Amino acid sequence: MSLKAKDLTARVNKTVVVLPLHNAVRKRAPLADQVTTVEITKVGVTKAYFKVLGMNQGFSINGALDNHGNGYLAFSNEEAALEFIEAKKIAINLTKMDFSKLSYTELSALQAKLTK
DSSP: OOOOHHHHHTTTTSEEEEEEEETTSOTTSOGGGGOEEEEEEEEOSSEEEEEETTEEEEEETTOOOOTTSEEEEEESSHHHHHHHHHHHHHHHHHHHOOOTTSOHHHHHHHHHHHTO
16 A cells, blocks of 8 residues: 555655556556655655655655656555555456356455455
8 A cells, every 4th residue: 555644744755656546657668667756855744755866756645646647656665565456456456357157156266255
């Protein structure tokens, strides 16, 4: 789960892992390779900031995009960011799957595994 304002406030001058969103994503590189460790410099009510090339880069804490379509989500560690990426992939793939050929027992077992 991405970090919220309270968590980010506690991490000022400490490192977090950020995952780029939308226009901040490099199109030809896998998203998992774009997970980056940054130092949080300031946290406001709705925005947090980190330094990139000597300049403060702000991002919305709730994952909303800026005027240029850039955004970031902050995580406590790289593993949490990678889990988030994989969960999104699974959610997208589940919507494309055809479950009509599965029996009730198979569907129940699958649901039990997914809701653990």
